[in-house]
Amino acid sequence: MPTDVINKPDELFEIFVNAQTFKTILHSFDDLCRVLRIDRKLIGYGKRSLYKILTSKLTSWKSKSLWAKIDKRGLQKEYENGYACADTKVCIVGAGPVGLRLAIECALLGARCVVVEKRDRFSRHNVLHLWPYVITDLKNLGAKVFYGKFATGQIEHISIRQLQCILLKIALLLGVEIYQNVTFIDTIEPTLTQPNWRAHFEPVSHPVVSTYDFNVLIGADGRRNSLHGFQHKEFRGKLAIGITCNYVNHHTREEQNFEEISGVAKIYNPQFFNELQQQTSIDLENIVYYKNETHYFVMTAKKQSLLDKGVILQDYPDAARLLARDNVKFSQLCNFACEAAQFATKSTSQFKFEFAENHYGTADVQMFDFTSLFHAVNASRIVERNGKQILMGLVGDSLLESFWPTGSGAGLGFFGLFDTAWAILKFAKHEHPLKVLVERESVYMLLSQSTPENTKNNYQLYSINPATRYQSLNSKMCTIEEIRHLYDSDSIPTIDMNNNHIISTKTNRTPVRRTQSFKQIPSTLPSNGNNTEKETLLVDWCEEIVDTYAIEIKKDSKAFQNSLAFCAIIHHYRPDLIDFKSLQPDRPISNFQILFDIMHDQLSLPIDRKLQNSLILSMKSSIEERIRQSSIVILQLLY
Ligand code: FAD
Structure with a gap:
């Protein structure tokens, strides 16, 4: 084979590396894929499939040095070798620096990721100040391969345009699909005839995005956020x-x-x-x-x-x-x-x-x-329609607008996108929506206060896991009650005890597997008080549930007496039935009445006087006995 043909992919790679506009980057990448005979439809999306082919076919020293960097990042355990989010489909609105950087994380997690950008040019000369960890992050992704001058000496800044060019190239190599001149308009809810989440875009008949089904939607569209369902608060200085x-x-x-x-x-x-x-x-x-x-x-x-x-x-x-x-x-x-x-x-x-x-x-x-800077009241929400859940989130300026002269835009923007990628991972792992939201919103509470001085300083250990970055992280800072409204579901889940699945009572629903989200309920009831193994199982089960409500049943002897622990367990499974925050610890009788009403009226559970008495009586015995008795009653009811 003639040498010029052998060299062509590497030459095209060089053209791609040096391309300096949105259009030429996309075109040179298309050329490269064409010459390498890569058909996206054939190789599939997600699981880093495109990246694997590129690394096997492009072997110049420059490409190899880039693969070495990306491979190293890709080894982080959260990514599970690119299979952690293999079934997740993400749509990101906006190819600003934060949207593109998030797309890279989604691709590393193995998700299929589509980015839509309404502009056709990267034209912002304005310069972003970069916190030291952002410089480390970009260097670790191979930024210098694309822009040799990046972070030389004391220089801690880059033009927005140049940063977009670098991130776009890395995103493309990792298999992210990016469409210019496409404006996100609104989401389309799943229906019986079209059972997945989609969106309205302009142009309406775009060959890819108009039929793209996704289950994660992220607004990275700058200060004029276009995702519905997010409120913004104004900070007036x-x-x-x-x-x-x-x-x-x-x-x-x-x-x-x-x-x-x-x-x-x-x-x-x-x-x-x-x-x-x-x-x-x-x-x-x-x-x-x-x-x-x-x-x-x-x-x-x-x-x-x-x-x-x-x-x-x-x-x-x-x-x-x-x-x-x-x-x-x-x-x-x-x-x-x-x-x-x-x-x-x-x-x-x-x-x-x-x-x-x-x-x-x-x-x-x-x-x-x-004078006015805006920040979103919440960073995420989960909506469920016709059995299909979608995680929606905001990142970058859409989430939290920063005062540019202090140079915190990219620093906070990158922190926020890593936190969002973490929430995507948890969502992909089918954690219970309320748990995903509690964690995401708790972490969001730390974002605006974060500075290079009060965050961890071993940047090489940074990952999407917030614990690697925030110093004093409490991922349960928000209560379920505080975020419950962010889970907007049209389904009434019931518990399938045989398989530990949550299934809907509605018809035409895909069962949603959530074994990770709920503490497994012991399959048989303890037959007598001597069966310590089963009792321990029950106590563990209760403890794990009430822990998310900041209730400690072992120390707080009143938790079962005033029915709070009991209500927490019901609330854990059916947050729509009980306004947990409104319960008052010093009003046990009224709490019990609320509980019995819910059981009888809403759950149609056989709660007769005998059962009521045995429940209330059990509250007067020792703590362990209370837990045991209550667990038995709960299990009887849930069965
Ligand atoms: P952006 O960079 O704003 O990107 C959002 C992207 O979403 C844009 O490309 C936009 O075209 C696209 N978009 C919006 N709506 C839609 C839609 N419906 N569908 C599809 N795409 C959509 N920071 C500084 O530190 N110094 C500065 O001097 C500075 N100057 C700035 C000047 C301007 C004009 C702007 C807008 C921002 C400036 N910033 C500056 C802020 C800085 O750009 C951001 O903090 C940083 O770029 C991270 O932002 P982002 O990725 O969240 O959003």
Whole structure:
């Protein structure tokens, strides 16, 4: 075979590695797959099947060094060699840095993963500050193979555009399917004729996504989140007006001497800001300057200064009105930004800052209102319709908007996506939905407070398991009651004791296997009090259930007396029947009455006076006896 033909895949791989736009990356990857005669439909999706073929066919030193990195990451035990989520189908909305990085995790877990992106270009020159663990994470995935300059020396930042290019390439190699120019509109619930979760996209008749069935849907679509069912809360700080601008980097000698400013605030360096004000009448609270593909500046400007310099035309108390397009003089904004850049870089008067072009072909300078930052009230929900569950979640700016000048966007974004991947894993393992949600929401409570200083510092040990990253993790910080509304199900589950399955009483439902989620119920009842093995089994069973309600039955002798433990057990199986939070420990009789009513009215259980008496009487004996008696009664009822 002629040498040029043998070399072709490696040459195409080189073209793919060096591609610098969304379109050329996708095209060069398609070319590569075509030359390697890879048919996605034939090899299947998920289980890293595409990646395995690529690693066997591409053997240049560059590809091998990349495989070595990805293989190492892929060995983490959570992934189970790419089979942990082999039956899971994920749809991610948005190919921003966080959506793409999550797609990589889904592929490593072995899921089929489709990403839809409404844009057709990666055009954001703006620069992200990277926390040290993000740098380690990206290096471990082979970022330097694609971008040799990545994190050289003290440089801890990268343009959003470049980061998207790197992550897109890694995602494609791992088998993620990415579709540009596709906008997610809304979900489509399963029906009898179309029994899976799907979504409406634009264009409506897309050959792949319009018929894609999935069971995990993640909103990674930035601050204007489009997934329904998630509420957002506003954090209103004092008025903060951010300006970002990018100038062409001509790499001249003078530019090479510009010193980066990794973040300077007026309270820490008043001299810098006083001089700036004296020389230019510009009043800033902070400024960051990074030298990248462009000269990138982000600064927070004082309103009065913007009014004085004619950038803002009229003062209004409302921030949105103040920064409305018709109240901002764009040419003055450009002058303002250039003057600040000139001062910050100490450039000579001969040096002219030339604006880079933005997505719309105009000068890349923008003014943002940081007065209101939004965060989602919850990070996840599980919806069940016609027997099909879907896990929905938010990541990145959709989940938690950060104040860019502090540089926490990517740092928190990556933490949040790892936590989401962990929830996907638990969901794929058929953990009970309430358990998945309790853990996800408990971990989410830690996110906004996380900093490089208060999280674990052995970055090489970081995985999707939150315990490897958060220092003080309590994955049961939320109670079931607090998150119960996040599980939206139209089914009424019943317990199939023979197989320990939860099945629906509805017809036309696929049984959902949840053996991991429920403590197995002992198959036979203890016949007498001497059967210690069976009693231990019962006690264990009770303990494990009530533990998730922060009830300790051994120490808390009142837990059965006031019926809380009993209610917890019922609630564990049927959270829809009992408002557990409303129960009061000091009102045992009323609690018992609620319990008996539920058993009789809702569960149609044979709860006669004899049974009631034996239950209440058992509450007066020793703790062990109470547990034993109660367990027997519960088992009788559940059978
Ligand atoms: P994004 O990067 O916002 O990505 C979301 C993606 O979802 C976008 O590509 C969008 O086109 C796509 N999308 C949205 N809706 C849909 C839909 N319905 N269907 C399909 N696709 C959809 N951070 C900094 O640290 N410094 C900065 O200077 C800075 N400048 C920024 C400038 C702009 C204009 C924006 C939008 C963000 C900026 N950020 C900046 C924030 C930073 O980009 C994010 O924190 C970071 O990119 C992680 O965001 P993400 O992946 O969650 O979302």
